[in-house]
Structure formats: C-alpha cells, structure tokens
Amino acid sequence: MxxxxxxxxxxxxxxxxxxxxxxxxxxxxxxGKEKVTHLHFYLHDIISGKKPSAVMVAHANTTEKGPTPFGSVFAIDDLITEGPEPTKVIGNAQGLYVSSGQDILSLVLVVDFGFTSGKYNGSSFSVLSRNPITEVERELAVVGGRGKFRLARGFAHLKTYYLNITNGDAIIEYDVTLLHY
The missing domain is CATH 1.20.5 (Single alpha-helices involved in coiled-coils or other helix-helix interfaces)
Structure with missing residues (x-):
C-alpha cells in the first residue's frame, strides 16, 4: 500500500x-525570444515661454512657501530628440510628474515615452519611478511597453545635460536598457 x-x-x-x-x-x-534594446536620447522639459511642454496642473496651498514645490503636479508633453538640440525629433514623453520631496527637490514620474519616427515608430515604454533630480546621475525603473517594446522592463540612466535655474527649463540625457519581446 x-x-x-x-x-x-x-x-x-x-x-x-x-x-x-x-x-x-x-x-x-x-x-518569441526576449530581446535587449539600448536607447539613447534627450528629453526637453520646457516650463517657460509661450508654448511650454510641462505645465503645473495642481499644487498644494499649504506648501507654497516651502523650499521645494512639494505637492505640485505637472502634465507633460516633452520632445524626445536624437541629440541635445531639438533638430531631430524622434518622439515625445507624455504623462505626469509630482514634486514629492519636502526638503530635497525630487519627482515621481508616470511617463510614457512614445516614438514617432525611425525603427521604433509607434512603440513606447513606460516609466513609473522616483527621480531625485538634484543628483547628477540617477536611475529610473521601466515598468512596461507596447509595440516593439511589448512587456518591457528595465532601467533608464539619466543625466542633466542642461538646466536653467531661473525658469526651470531642462534637457535630460537618457540611456535606457529594455528587456522586451
């Protein structure tokens, strides 16, 4: 038994x-087989001027006089370019970022990076991550994708290429590694 x-x-x-x-x-x-893709591009986050690509859509009244814009929410439609000059546009980054640091300037990003030209036209990947923008180099988490980046996961290394401390305009260099199908 x-x-x-x-x-x-x-x-x-x-x-x-x-x-x-x-x-x-x-x-x-x-x-199919999982692939690895490396991307390099620049994001143009323009807050100033007549046609900004990032606009504040909400802020907390209780933190207006603090050292950071804690609680402020920005909607973005930033250009993604091949180089630091806005001459060759390859897509746009659309989403939100929230000023999440009370004492140190830090953001939480919820952004979809969509490509509108080249071999990744129609594809995108998404980031949901903390961005401690006062650090020279930082890493963000890639949490998804569509099109050629279906089921993407990975990370993005960021460096501030240009920052105008008077008006907040910035150009950010992105080096992205994606694992996807």
Missing amino acids: QGRSLSLAALFFCLSFFQVRCQEAKTSMHF
Missing part, C-alpha cells in the same frame, strides 16, 4: 511538472 501511495505521488508530481513546462512553452512560442 505504501509503495502504491508513493507511485501516485510521483505520478502527480510528474503531471504537474509537465503541465508547467507546457505553459512555459506556450508563453515563449506566443511572445
């Missing part, structure tokens, strides 16, 4: 293992 129970347990183990392996095979056949 004990040998029969052991045989049944072994049979159930094998069947469950086989089922898991079949599901893995279906997933890899459906999505």
